[in-house]
Amino acid sequence: MLFRWDQSRGFSLCMAVLTVPVTLGAIYSAYLIYSGPDPSITALLLRAGLVYLSTSIRHDFADRFRNAGKARSLGCSQVPVYPHKDPILGLDLAWQQVRRRKNHTVVEGFIDRFQRYGHTHYQLALGQRIIVTDDPENIKTILATKFEDWPIAGARLHAVLPLLGPKSIFSSNGEAWHSARTMLRPAFVRDQVADFRCFERHTENFIQRIPTDGSTVDLQELLLAMSMDSSTDFLLGYSTGLLTENPLPDTREFTRAFGEAALKSSMKALVGPFLFKLPDRELDRNVKKVRDFVRYYLREVATEKAGNPKYQDSERAYVFLDELLKQDAPEEFVVDQILSVLIAGRDTTAMGIAVCFWFLARHPDAVVKLREEILSANAHDPTWEQLKNMKYLNSVIKESLRLVPPVPMNTRVANKDTVLPVGGGHDGRQPVFVAKGTPVRFSLISMQRRQDLYGPTAHKFSNARWLDDKFRPGWEYVPFHGGPRVCLGQQFALTQIAFVLFRVFQRFKAIEAADEGPMRLATSLTASFATGVPVRLTPA
Ligand code: HEM
Structure with missing residues (x-):
């Protein structure tokens, strides 16, 4: 049964009445602390605890009373409360x-x-x-x-x-956030998003790892590696190369430290910020490893750019870091921003692609139509415009990101x-x-799964809904959020997802799930499939 408090008159009155004895309790406890004959340490701590508890309860009651009045004056109504x-x-x-x-x-x-x-x-x-x-x-x-x-x-x-740290685009607010966003925005210009050479290199490495004999492969694991490779390539001009025979030195250490530091921080954050005040050498070590790795390549790019043959190679014409270095910002600030974009873009993009594969592996009819569109595009190497105009392909992506943002x-x-x-x-x-x-x-x-917003098929994968031009959800569909902090990498991510699907279904004609049962998601800041995306693909 629902029970509504916070702004109810009865509750507020009750709180106001309770405030009196609680305050008296606090005063009495304080009196005991200061006046007791030779109190023991335990007694002192107990009493101090009692004072603290009663004072905070008193504040809480007083706040609720004040808030109830304010809520009424603003014309606000009571809110349901979970029946704890x-x-x-x-x-x-x-x-x-x-x-x-x-x-x-x-x-x-x-x-x-x-x-x-x-x-x-x-x-x-x-x-x-x-x-x-x-x-x-x-x-x-x-x-x-x-x-x-x-x-x-x-x-x-x-x-x-x-x-x-506190100054990155992903962890700051107000002026600090504004300057980080202003610095990063020019690096996401459309021409660079449309430059597919970076996607091409890493998609090819990904496809090479897909078995062609019908055996099972976990695409999620491969996609996480691919997106680390393509993100570091795009951001630093050096790819971690996890899907190649020759990964960068220290890559595995970097990836491990990055994953462990991100996981540990989000677990600690769930429990409460006070945990961060306790020393944590392991977290410090991992953070140092990650930042040292980025700083090393940042210096490589900054100092060797002029004479470095990689930068004469047109394949490497665009590097995100170059855009940041042009702005002469302090080194640690640039490291903050590079890591932010890596955190913001790596797991999310891998998951975006993994979700599409998860649904396609369960909807062979959609795979047939998707291939029809890809093959009839008559474009071995699609352009940005061609990918954007592929209605069926985009409907698959939108529907996948609807059900699993x-x-x-x-x-x-x-x-x-x-x-x-x-x-x-x-x-x-x-x-x-x-x-x-x-x-x-x-x-x-x-x-994004509400039936009152998406109709009776809200829980089902039905990409056809996006083929209807009249279907244009607003704030009911925001996998990239919206407003001033909308995802900066939205176009980059959507293009990469479309590109990977295009290339894979040029080469493979079918995909089937190698596991059964309902979708099981692990959730932290980003979602992932708890048991991966095991599938079997059939070459075309
Ligand atoms: C399917 C893939 C992606 C999804 C679903 C996604 C989603 C999001 C969401 C929901 C936010 C808002 C987070 C918040 O405010 O708390 C965000 C922010 C951001 N994303 Fe993405 N993202 C994706 C890929 C990318 C990629 C590939 C990049 C960069 C290459 C990127 C860069 C950023 C940045 C820099 C921000 C911070 C924007 C700000 O706070 O001003 N994202 N993203």
Whole structure:
């Protein structure tokens, strides 16, 4: 059963009444601490703990009382609350999440809770009240309309801070973010996106690793390697070469350290920022390895560019790093930005391609139509325009990113008292008051599967919906987000996904799944398939 608090009059009154004894308790505890005869250390600590607890409870009650008044004055309505069995810390839900994480059903849990408790509701995360939403109006408000009220903070920030530092595009807000974005934007110009030579090299290495005798291969693993190779090539002008016979020296160490540092940081961020204050030599070592690797190639490019034969080679005409070096920024700032783009683009692109293969392996009819389009394009080497005009190919990509957006959920934190447009009241359509400091977790993956937005086939792969010109979703479909912080690499990613699909289905006529059962996703900042994408392909 739903129970609504935060802004209810009865609750506020109750809180106000409780504030009096709690405050008296705090004063009495303080008196005992200072006046007790020779108190022991344990007694002192216990009493200090009691003072702290009662003071923070008092503040919490006072805040709720103040917020309830403010919410009413702003015309906001009550919000549904998850019916916790543990109403103090919310450990019941935390425990459920741990179990869901273990059996890879986090997404199903989100979808179920949104259906039961409303598309915007409160829940407790280790004692902190957070809002969860999968409503397009609210997501639009957070990312665009009231962008300034919703900086990156909390778990989303702490998940990347150790690797990127506070000034990178992926971890900063306000002026710092603005200057990072201004610096990076010119490096994503369309001509470079349309320069397929970099994609070609790495797609070919990927295809070479696909067995042609019908044996099973895990495409997810290969795609992660391919996207590390192509990202480092595009960014630094040096590819890690994981899919080649001659990887760069230290590549495996770099990839391992990068993966471990990213995973460790996001796990620590889930528990809370205080963990980062504790020394962690392993994380420090991995971060140092990653940054040293990037710095080394940055110096190579910066100092050897003029005489380096690689740069006379037209194959290497465009390197993202060159664009950054032109701007004369400090070295560590450039390292921050390169690593940001690597984090933002590597796993996401690999997942974007993996999702397409996952669905195609279960929809042979779509593969037949896709091949018809690819073969009838009559273009051995497609141009950017040709790929953009391939309706069927793009419908497969859009539908795959609808059902599994590689960034499935995200978080922002209100930096002032603010309002979300919907989620309150009995119909869930009234505005919601959000107090300063409240985190909001928004879920693209459940929004993009909502039946009321996508119809009865919302949960099914049905790329045909994108072939209808009248079907143009707005904020109901934002795999790259929207607003001022929209993904900078969107065109780069979409082009690479289209290119890989084009090349693979030029050479292979069928793909079939080598595993059974429902999709199982592992989720952190990026989603991945918990057991990979094992498939068998048939050469054309
Ligand atoms: C299918 C692939 C991709 C998806 C689904 C995707 C999605 C996203 C999303 C949702 C964000 C917003 C994150 C946030 O604000 O918390 C983002 C930001 C970003 N993405 Fe992507 N991305 C993809 C590929 C790429 C690629 C290939 C690159 C670069 C080569 C890239 C570069 C960036 C950058 C630099 C940002 C930060 C923008 C900012 O904060 O101003 N992305 N991406």
